[in-house]
Amino acid sequence: MTKLSPLGLVSALLAFSPSFALAQIRGSATFTGNDHTGGTCSLFNYTLPAGISGTGIGPSNWATGGKCGSCLQVRGPNGSTKVMVVDSCPSCLENRLNLSEDAFVKIADKADGIVDVEFDVVSCGLNSPLIIRNKIGTSRWFFSMQVLNANYPVTDLEVSADDNRTWESTVRQDYNFFEKEDKSGFGKDRVSVRVSCSNGNQVIIPNVSMESEVQIVAPVNC
Known part of the structure; x- marks a missing residue:
């Protein structure tokens, strides 16, 4: 307990004096299940904020856990959504996101499987x-x-x-x-x-x- x-x-x-500014990244996204608690970021007993889903992030952006808890704005062919980094994705290609399924369907058709996206780190708000x-x-x-x-x-x-x-x-x-x-x-x-x-x-x-x-x-x- x-x-x-x-x-x-x-x-x-x-x-x-705020100096927070990160470039937009072009990459790709696929999807997995919606459970964020068993990921490498160890977010057990933590409830994701309302309106924010989870994502895994590949080795090129993992930064030895440095992106854990960061929020990303992800833009795909059908729309945009905000996600929180909850897991690593060791097998992901460069700039690949492994979105939760509920996040993926906000930016693309589930049948697409893998889509091109743009994403950047934003305030979780x-x-x-x-x-x-x-x-x-x-x-x-x-x-x-x-x-x-x-x-x-x-x-x-x-x-x-x-x-x-x-x-x-x-x-x-x-x-x-x-x-x-x-x-x-x-x-x-x-x-x-x-x-x-x-x-x-x-x-x-x-x-x-x-x-x-x-x-x-x-x-x-x-």
């Missing part, structure tokens, strides 16, 4: 805040944390174990959890977490428990 952190957390959104979640086994001796529900791609997750005086970066794993490079912890039961997004904004969440499977809903998104 998911455990919730104590109330009273304070979160700050630090705004910088969520009014709800981002979420951070500890992996099972997380403790003061082992750090593993996931960011969910971010409006823009998450570029970095840093941790402070000394009341925000210094920050240490973590490394995003293929399975979409951020961990210390040496697979250890920060030696504290509570830390501050700073999440950076591709639009230049950061969210700081203090007093985060290092207890296994703790989930925290921040008051803001990036």
Whole structure:
């Protein structure tokens, strides 16, 4: 069962000059089933936002899990739809998307099987805040944390174990959890977490428990 952190957390959104701009990509799309929870991005117990379906993404755009949770606007022969990257597609050709079936039928006829598309990374457009979640086994001796529900791609997750005086970066794993490079912890039961997004904004969440499977809903998104 998911455990919730104590109330009273304070979160700050630090705004910088946005520099978020990604080129439109020409590629292709096919489709698979609609279940997003078993994908490489580890989005178990996470409900996709209303109006957003899931997609797998091929090796040329996977970025070692760096696109997990990102939203793409996909344009096909019959229309356009917004999807969230929920899985990798190791067998996909360059710039290939493996859309969920419900997304594919919004842009093409199901009988087509594979179609040409254009897509780019866009804001998910969520009014709800981002979420951070500890992996099972997380403790003061082992750090593993996931960011969910971010409006823009998450570029970095840093941790402070000394009341925000210094920050240490973590490394995003293929399975979409951020961990210390040496697979250890920060030696504290509570830390501050700073999440950076591709639009230049950061969210700081203090007093985060290092207890296994703790989930925290921040008051803001990036």
